[in-house]
Amino acid sequence: MPVLKVPNRTIAAQIPIIESRIPKPDELVVLSKPLLQATIRIGELLKDCSAKWAFAGDLGEILFGVNVEPDHITIITTSAGCDDISKKLTPFLVQAPRITERRVKRSAEINLKPLPINVRSYSSSFNIQGQKLDVHGDLQIKVGDWDWGDSIDFEPEYVYVVGVKVPAAPLELKKELYRGLGWYDRVSKIHAAMARRHHKIV
Amino acid sequence: MDVVCLGVGYMSGVVATELALQGYKVVGITKGPYWDYVNDFSMTKYDEWGVGLGRKYDSPLPLQTTTIRNDSSQFALPVRRYTMPIQYHALGHGVGGAAQHYGGTMGRQGPWGYHMLSSVGKTTLNTINPQDDTYDWPLTYAQYEPYYVEWEKAHGLCGTYNGSPTNSANDQYSDHYPWMSHPYWLPPHPLTPVAQMFQTATQALGYHPFPHVSALASQPYTNQYGVTVNPCVYDGYCGGPCDYACETGAKANAAYRTIPAAMKSNNFTLVTNAYIYRLDYNTTTNQVTAARYYDAQGNIHVQPGTVFFNGMWGYNMIRIMLLSGVGVPYQYNSGAQTGTGTVGRGLTNGYLPPKGTGVTGTLNIGGNSYVAGNGSGGSVDIYDLMDDNFVTPGQNFIGGSQISMGGYLGGGPGNITMAGGVGSGSMGSAFKATQQNKYLPTTVGVGATPFGPDLPTLKNYVDLDPHYTDAYGDPVSRLTYDWTPNTYNAAIGLVQKCKAILQQMGASNITVGSNVNPGAYHNDWWGHHLRGGLRIGNDPSAGTNTAFAALSGYNQLYLAAASGVNYFAAGEITNTTGDTVPSGTHVAGPQSYRAAEGIVKYLKNVAMGGSVNYLAA
Numbered sequence: 001m002p003v004l005k006v007p008n009r010t011i012a013a014q015i016p017i018i019e020s021r022i023p024k025p026d027e028l029v030v031l032s033k034p035l036l037q038a039t040i041r042i043g044e045l046l047k048d049c050s051a052k053w054a055f056a057g058d059l060g061e062i063l064f065g066v067n068v069e070p071d072h073i074t075i076i077t078t079s080a081g082c083d084d085i086s087k088k089l090t091p092f093l094v095q096a097p098r099i100t101e102r103r104v105k106r107s108a109e110i111n112l113k114p115l116p117i118n119v120r121s122y123s124s125s126f127n128i129q130g131q132k133l134d135v136h137g138d139l140q141i142k143v144g145d146w147d148w149g150d151s152i153d154f155e156p157e158y159v160y161v162v163g164v165k166v167p168a169a170p171l172e173l174k175k176e177l178y179r180g181l182g183w184y185d186r187v188s189k190i191h192a193a194m195a196r197r198h199h200k201i202v
Numbered sequence: 203m204d205v206v207c208l209g210v211g212y213m214s215g216v217v218a219t220e221l222a223l224q225g226y227k228v229v230g231i232t233k234g235p236y237w238d239y240v241n242d243f244s245m246t247k248y249d250e251w252g253v254g255l256g257r258k259y260d261s262p263l264p265l266q267t268t269t270i271r272n273d274s275s276q277f278a279l280p281v282r283r284y285t286m287p288i289q290y291h292a293l294g295h296g297v298g299g300a301a302q303h304y305g306g307t308m309g310r311q312g313p314w315g316y317h318m319l320s321s322v323g324k325t326t327l328n329t330i331n332p333q334d335d336t337y338d339w340p341l342t343y344a345q346y347e348p349y350y351v352e353w354e355k356a357h358g359l360c361g362t363y364n365g366s367p368t369n370s371a372n373d374q375y376s377d378h379y380p381w382m383s384h385p386y387w388l389p390p391h392p393l394t395p396v397a398q399m400f401q402t403a404t405q406a407l408g409y410h411p412f413p414h415v416s417a418l419a420s421q422p423y424t425n426q427y428g429v430t431v432n433p434c435v436y437d438g439y440c441g442g443p444c445d446y447a448c449e450t451g452a453k454a455n456a457a458y459r460t461i462p463a464a465m466k467s468n469n470f471t472l473v474t475n476a477y478i479y480r481l482d483y484n485t486t487t488n489q490v491t492a493a494r495y496y497d498a499q500g501n502i503h504v505q506p507g508t509v510f511f512n513g514m515w516g517y518n519m520i521r522i523m524l525l526s527g528v529g530v531p532y533q534y535n536s537g538a539q540t541g542t543g544t545v546g547r548g549l550t551n552g553y554l555p556p557k558g559t560g561v562t563g564t565l566n567i568g569g570n571s572y573v574a575g576n577g578s579g580g581s582v583d584i585y586d587l588m589d590d591n592f593v594t595p596g597q598n599f600i601g602g603s604q605i606s607m608g609g610y611l612g613g614g615p616g617n618i619t620m621a622g623g624v625g626s627g628s629m630g631s632a633f634k635a636t637q638q639n640k641y642l643p644t645t646v647g648v649g650a651t652p653f654g655p656d657l658p659t660l661k662n663y664v665d666l667d668p669h670y671t672d673a674y675g676d677p678v679s680r681l682t683y684d685w686t687p688n689t690y691n692a693a694i695g696l697v698q699k700c701k702a703i704l705q706q707m708g709a710s711n712i713t714v715g716s717n718v719n720p721g722a723y724h725n726d727w728w729g730h731h732l733r734g735g736l737r738i739g740n741d742p743s744a745g746t747n748t749a750f751a752a753l754s755g756y757n758q759l760y761l762a763a764a765s766g767v768n769y770f771a772a773g774e775i776t777n778t779t780g781d782t783v784p785s786g787t788h789v790a791g792p793q794s795y796r797a798a799e800g801i802v803k804y805l806k807n808v809a810m811g812g813s814v815n816y817l818a819a
Contacts, residue, residue, distance in 0.1 A: 017498045018258060018296070020235030020474040023465070030466040031428035064422060065430045159422040162355060163387040196240050197422075197432045197450060 051081030082137030211299025214513030215456025234296025349792030397608025563709030654692025
């Protein structure tokens with residue numbers, strides 16, 4: 001069949017055009033491959049863990065569609081859970097369980113005042129497929145010179161990561177935590193993800 | 203550019219992402235916009251005019267329509283509207299394509315569907331299907347199976363494990379359902395009340411029911427590309443005749459499963475509102491060298507590339523080849539009842555059965571049903587009456603039918619607004635009772651409409667219309683299609699079994715449609731499940747490939763006159779047989795992964811100066 005003549009002039013066709021806004025790459029929520037693979041591995045290794053635990057931190061949030069870019073993996077659990085997890089992940093252990101206390105880089109903003117944040121937990125560290133994993137048991141938070149708060153309690157929600165069912169800290173919990181610390185930028189990010197998830201208008 | 207994707211729907215999504223994540227530069231060109239489910243769907247979910255009537259999610263007819271006729275002796279007329287009696291809808295438009303608003307059905311085609319010809323034999327096919335043009339697929343189900351797994355992983359399919367190849371004692375379904383080397387990636391959706399009744403009834407009758415396989419995420423999911431997915435919230439807005447998109451992104455399509463990862467890689471460029479009208483095809487080298495497109499203002503752009511992947515929807519894929527002189531057009535000789543050429547050959551209809559068949563009834567479900575998700579996510583299927591699971595001596599059809607029941611009652615905005623109640627009075631208890639029965643029903647209408655696979659024939663095909671053009675003056679595609687006997691013979695053969703199922707379910711008012719006499723009805727459904735017409739294959743002399751010689755082991759890669767491969771395609775339109783499941787998309791999915799694999803091999807060969815026989819790798 002002969003090739004049809006190729007039009008080479010501009011033609012103004014009267015057709016409906018729907019405006020299109022293409023998101024920028026930094027607006028798209030995509031978990032990096034190394035962290036994804038490490039998350040799957042951890043999920044498989046802790047499949048039979050009876051202790052209450054959940055992915056938390058930035059990684060826990062991105063699993064629910066929050067637009068953050070985690071650089072490591074965090075798990076929250078109880079102190080007994082930390083011991084249990086540490087046993088199951090012994091081959092990957094970097095730092096054995098112990099009580100740790102540290103100051104968070106970012107300050108709280110309470111009544112327009114910056115206040116230091118300290119966290120205390122029974123924690124251990126691991127290296128899973130080249131990715132850093134911190135496990136925090138009975139995590140407590142202290143803002144400024146206030147008393148230490150109660151250990152963070154939670155009921156995990158579940159996410160399927162490439163077929164592996166894993167627990168993650170509920171976004172509601174994180175949102176309340178950030179709101180208490182005055183981190184409204186993080187509240188906003190979570191709110192946006194929840195809106196996309198539940199189709200509420202922000 | 204290393205790879206130019208023509209269209210940015212399901213298939214291009216896979217190819218673009220696989221290639222971009224391996225560092226190749228990819229551009230995707232789509233004639234529609236980028237759809238964002240929050241800004242474009244959630245905020246406009248009540249836009250019934252724009253969606254239901256304006257069909258803004260569909261390929262705009264003013265830009266590009268098609269002409270239709272039932273046989274080659276007729277003058278084909280253009281489709282000017284989307285609605286019945288000439289139903290024409292749901293061709294893709296924009297990123298995600300038609301899958302932005304489909305039902306999410308994603309069952310696999312079983313092993314038998316890949317080798318109908320060798321299984322049934324040409325003699326039988328010629329008997330039951332006049333002017334039969336059926337061919338086996340170039341690969342077996344077992345060869346496609348690993349690609350099914352990748353496809354299902356990427357899109358987070360929900361379902362139950364149907365048994366391994368070993369068919370061990372623990373495998374409940376593998377005798378009646380395609381075996382799987384890996385379970386589905388999400389659990390199935392909750393069953394609706396009707397689905398539960400169907401499940402109980404079919405089990406009592408000795409069938410093997412299982413939850414419908416759905417591409418609507420039942421749980422939060424992250425796929426192998428790291429793309430996070432929201433689950434279905436069962437609000438029903440997306441339901442009805444597949445008009446409405448998903449406002450949480452739970453409904454799988456390229457825009458919310460694959461393309462985000464490609465865009466995040468910074469190796470992918472997306473061009474929207476760009477209407478491809480030609481491929482520059484070098485007849486000396488047999489290479490496609492560029493794609494030409496109009497932008498929204500009508501300006502012409504030329505996009506060169508090393509490899510071209512045709513992921514356009516349906517017969518648009520064929521049309522762009524015919525417009526560009528790529529391949530040998532199919533030509534049907536009605537007098538001799540023969541055909542030559544391959545591009546456009548073997549158009550089939552994969553979805554709606556002929557009129558008049560089927561069985562309906564009324565079920566008391568004992569409580570409220572509920573508005574929920576779209577499509578068939580909460581339904582139950584049986585495959586006992588399809589493929590080669592159902593063969594009786596002397597039957598005049600092959601393939602049988604999947605029977606499914608209990609899909610969610612989603613229906614778009616109209617399903618939840620209080621606009622009903624016609625004939626019920628405008629106020630008072632009668633109005634309230636009518637509203638309750640309509641929106642919170644305790645009885646529901648149910649039905650089953652069996653139909654057999656629509657087998658390819660020489661007389662159903664696609665070519666360019668000699669009279670009608672698109673908005674830019676190029677010929678539109680012309681579809682010549684009518685139902686084939688196998689569809690309605692299967693319906694006639696199975697409808698009594700469907701009636702028995704309804705009786706077992708306790709339905710009342712059971713009515714069986716009148717039998718269809720061959721030729722009594724003609725196809726009036728010209729929609730998104732028309733398929734075939736650009737088949738893959740490994741037998742060029744039989745015309746089962748495209749114009750390009752098929753490649754051993756990579757038969758979806760179309761080779762320009764057997765010299766250099768740089769043109770690839772995948773989609774429902776590459777279907778080899780009239781497949782045996784309603785979801786042609788799922789059958790095409792594995793091809794997109796094979797195409798991506800082949801493109802990588804091709805590009806590596808190009809990088810090495812063409813010195814490597816990459817097909818042998």
